[in-house]
Amino acid sequence: MRTRSSIEGVVRPLISVLLALVVSSVIMMLTHYSPLIVFSSLISGAFGNLPNFGSTLVDFIPLAVMGVGLAFCFQSGLFNIGAEGQYWVGAFAATLVGVHFASLPLVIHVAFALLAGTVAGAAVAAVPGVLKAYRGAHEVITTMMLSYAAIEFGHYLVESGPLSQPGSIPQSYPFANSASLQPIIPTTQLSAAIFVALAAIVFGAWLLYRTRLGLGIQILGKNPKAARVAGLSVPVLTILGLSISGAFAGLAGGLQMVGVTHQLFDGFSDQFGFTAIVVALLARNNPWAVVPSAMLFAALYSGAQAMQITAGIPVELSFVIQGLIVFFVAADRLLDAAVRGKWLQRPQGPKPVKPALEAKEVG
Amino acid sequence: MAILTNPELWVLTVAMSVPIAYGALGGMFSERGGTVNIAIEGMMLTSAFFAVVFAHSTMNPWLGLLGGIVSSVLMAVLLYWAAVPLVADHVVVGMAVDLLALGLTGYLLVTMYGYNGTPINTPSLPTWHFPWLSGIPVIGPALAEQSVLAYLLIPVLLASWYLLFRTPWGLRLRSVGENPHIARSAGLSVRGLKLSGVLISGVLAGVAGAYLSIGVLNSFTADMSDGRGYIALAALIFGNWRPGGATLAALLFGFATALSIQLQGTAISHNLVLMLPYLLTVVAVAGIIGRTTPPASDGLPYREEEDF
Incomplete structure (x- = not known):
């Protein structure tokens, strides 16, 4: 049983991605772009040389860190869709620390900024947790609404608020040198933040699989009634589940500030908080699987930028591919239906894949 | 306080509220049937784009509106298909539709029209004038001259209320949204009713999108819905999933947006108003x-095999 479900856990997301690529190829051909050229320039843009790979890793950092936090939270059956706002709040808090305290030594200043981001992210995600636990407010609505409010607050901070640097461009004061990590690969923005990100992934996996809290989260997700019967406090787990994912999102925001932008401004985010939801879903909420999943989306981001420059293909095509991946991941019952032959008349059944699925169903 | 008596603020309030209200009413039909709809944003954006495409290619803004609505309804079908027969998570599918719409419209904008934007000779929907209303102090100009779609909102609101609360179909849709299993045991077609709710949300979100591109303007820009679909969802929730409540909430949120625009350049931060x-x-x-x-x-999720 265990091997079957883990094979399924690998095969199904792969098929979803494959389906998304097939459908997006059709869209490319309809609009007179060769899928072969698109995919090859995407891949070489993302992995072709060291600077390109470095840029992909830069995008990998926030996606993976938030993805692990969200995977943890989703395991509890709670749906935090406000990671984007928590990411912003983490970035504010890190900026607040990063532009001040210039006399601190580098490591301590960076750690302080990241801690501020993490705590702020956790605090803002704890609000929907408390409202869910004690007022029954649905976390999908509250996390989403608080996220948009947080982003507006961010705009306020950089346009006219206390962090705003006077001038025509809405941005914060730059970080002190002692809170700015420098690139480790020349010509890229890849800094030592990648090591913090890898540590965060390991920590997330440990928290979920090796601690009482993680076990409680998993039980809550599988059966809330059983959790209650087992004497677990559902309100506490609810608040912790959401605020831990907020902590990861806040850490990601801090890492982005300390490691990449060294300054807060409007466009710093690229909607990574929303993409991270998909990263976690594609990974089926397994923190280890978040690594390849985040790498895929990071490659779609950074590869698309390179693709636009080298091959003149609109960068928006990458959103189409991402949207299709989300769709097929969410609608993965399509695969079962396809196996049963119900949707066989539809064009999206790549032939080489179906036998594998059938074999799995039989075995 | 001079800002509150500035007619410009009220003209903007109406203009900002209209798409939010259509979006919220659309979302209401979907959610009253039990299908969470965060795809309103994506449907709006799709319609905004295709309304321009059809308005320009036929040189008829009404066909543009129709084209926009059809494109939005196709997105709604996608939402329905994944959320109901395939039992996918509604929120995730909604996100997929939003992302897909953002990508497709941005991509097609560039591939069809290049980087210079949509054609400047795109026709837009007519603006109606009621000169006798403009004499009313402060809010007169806001009532006297608006896009035809703004005036159409009033009959749409009344029809939505009537449909939902005074017709057998409305009662059935609401019963499906409350408890699909009981609805089915009473002999109702749960899927058919859910589909009709989602389709109506596609139509109304389509009107909202066309309003943005060919109602107040005659062009499309990338991501022009700019989160209005999410504000519409907020208005729907704040209005307690009721037509009148959702429309009033849309007016309130439209007012907040208009106020934030009018406050730009003043000492009060417009961003903080937008948080409200x-x-x-x-x-x-x-x-x-x-x-x-x-x-x-x-x-x-609704699975027929779980019927009792």
Whole structure:
């Protein structure tokens, strides 16, 4: 049983991605772009040389860190869709620390900024947790609404608020040198933040699989009634589940500030908080699987930028591919239906894949 | 306070509220049937784009509106297909539709029209004038001259209320949204009713999108819905999933948006004003002041094999 479900856990997301690529190829051909050229320039843009790979890793950092936090939270059956706002709040808090305290030594200043981001992210995600636990407010609505409010607050901070640097461009004061990590690969923005990100992934996996809290989260997700019967406090787990994912999102925001932008401004985010939801879903909420999943989306981001420059293909095509991946991941019952032959008349059944699925169903 | 008596503020309030209200009413039909719809944003954006495409290629803004609505309904079908027959998570599919719409419209904008934007000779929907209303102080100009779609909102609102609360179909749709299993045991077609609710949401979100591109303007720009679909969702929730409430909430949120625009360049931060709709919605859902209650089965998967 265990091997079957883990094979399924690998095969199904792969098929979803494959389906998304097939459908997006059709869209490319309809609009007179060769899928072969698109995919090859995407891949070489993302992995072709060291600077390109470095840029992909830069995008990998926030996606993976938030993805692990969200995977943890989703395991509890709670749906935090406000990671984007928590990411912003983490970035504010890190900026607040990063532009001040210039006399601190580098490591301590960076750690302080990241801690501020993490705590702020956790605090803002704890609000929907408390409202869910004690007022029954649905976390999908509250996390989403608080996220948009947080982003507006961010705009306020950089346009006219206390962090705003006077001038025509809405941005914060730059970080002190002692809170700015420098690139480790020349010509890229890849800094030592990648090591913090890898540590965060390991920590997330440990928290979920090796601690009482993680076990409680998993039980809550599988059966809330059983959790209650087992004497677990559902309100506490609810608040912790959401605020831990907020902590990861806040850490990601801090890492982005300390490691990449060294300054807060409007466009710093690229909607990574929303993409991270998909990263976690594609990974089926397994923190280890978040690594390849985040790498895929990071490659779609950074590869698309390179693709636009080298091959003149609109960068928006990458959103189409991402949207299709989300769709097929969410609608993965399509695969079962396809196996049963119900949707066989539809064009999206790549032939080489179906036998594998059938074999799995039989075995 | 001079800002509140500035007619410009009220003209903007109406212009900002109209798409939010259509979006919220659309979302209401979907959610009353139990299908959570965060795809309103994507449907709006799709319609905004295709309304321009069809208006320009036929040189008829009404065909543009129709084209926009059809494109939005196709997105709604995608949402329905994944959320109901394939039992996918409604929120995730909604996100997929939003992302897909953002990508497709941005991609097609560039591939069809290049980087210079949509053609400047695109026709737009007519603006209606009621000169006898303009004499009313302060809000007169806001009532006297608006896009035809703004005036159309009034009959649409009344029809939505009538459909939902005074017709057998409305009763059935609401019963499906409350408890699909009981609805089915009463002999109703759960899937058919859910589909009709989602399709109507596609139509109304389509009107909202066309309003943005060919109602107040005659062009499309990338991501032009700019989160209005999410504010519409907030208005729907704040309005307690009811037509009148959702429309009033849309007016309130439209007012907040208009106020934020008018406040630009003043000492009061317009961004902080823009936070209000979202914070008010959180307060409403948490039941701190009054309490809003979603349809009981909103967002829950419906599997016929679990019927009792």
